[in-house]
Amino acid sequence: MTILIAYDGSDDAQAAVMYAARHLKPEPTVVMTVWEPLLAQVNWASLATVTSVAAWQEGGHYEEQKEAERLAEHGAGLARDNGPAEVTARAERGAGPVWAAIVDVADELNASLIVTGSRGLAGARSVILGSVSTRVLHHARRPTLVVPPPKEDD
Numbered sequence: 001m002t003i004l005i006a007y008d009g010s011d012d013a014q015a016a017v018m019y020a021a022r023h024l025k026p027e028p029t030v031v032m033t034v035w036e037p038l039l040a041q042v043n044w045a046s047l048a049t050v051t052s053v054a055a056w057q058e059g060g061h062y063e064e065q066k067e068a069e070r071l072a073e074h075g076a077g078l079a080r081d082n083g084p085a086e087v088t089a090r091a092e093r094g095a096g097p098v099w100a101a102i103v104d105v106a107d108e109l110n111a112s113l114i115v116t117g118s119r120g121l122a123g124a125r126s127v128i129l130g131s132v133s134t135r136v137l138h139h140a141r142r143p144t145l146v147v148p149p150p151k152e153d154d
Contacts, residue, residue: 001112003029003084006102006132008076009015009075012117016147017075018117021083031075032090034101035068099135108141113127 005020007013032111051097066090076089106114119131133146 001025001027002109002114003115004102004106004109004111005029005031005075005079006114006116006136007031007033007072009033009071009074010117010119012119012147012149013075014078014082014117015116015150016117017078018082019147020145021079024083024113024115026084026086028086028088029079029084030056030088030090030105030111031072031074031079032092032102032105033068033075034092034094034098035062036094037062037064053141068092069146075149081091087094097132097135099132099139102132102136103128103140106142111142112141114142116144116146118148127149 003020003024004019007017020029037109069089072089076087079087090105092101092105097148102114102116105111114136116133116136118133137144137146
């Protein structure tokens with residue numbers, strides 16, 4: 001079986017990687033970062049024209065893809081340094097919401113566990129937007145571990 005760790009480079013995601021690496025039984029692990037071209041994120045037509053030229057890099061790669069690959073490798077390095085030896089970095093191009101890409105890759109890998117950090121959205125924002133971890137919990141058909149941020153020292 002495989003553990004899938006969602007990683008976006010945030011402090012919460014780093015805490016999730018560290019927790020999983022230190023506390024879970026060593027299994028093959030995939031640390032995944034989801035990305036999408038900036039062009040897909042832009043809703044304004046006037047900006048889309050400029051962005052489509054700037055975001056596409058020579059060699060057929062988006063700058064966002066390079067950053068996602070770098071982030072995924074960083075997360076995989078954290079995992080390797082703190083636990084499992086068999087860790088793979090994966091940058092996945094999202095075709096929709098980030099949570100859906102995480103759930104889809106977990107299904108593809110037949111992951112035994114999904115690990116994600118908690119974003120900690122509060123108040124009205126969490127009601128309106130929700131969070132990636134909440135959506136993964138509600139849509140994944142497999143065990144999911146949401147790691148809260150570490151407690152701050154007093």
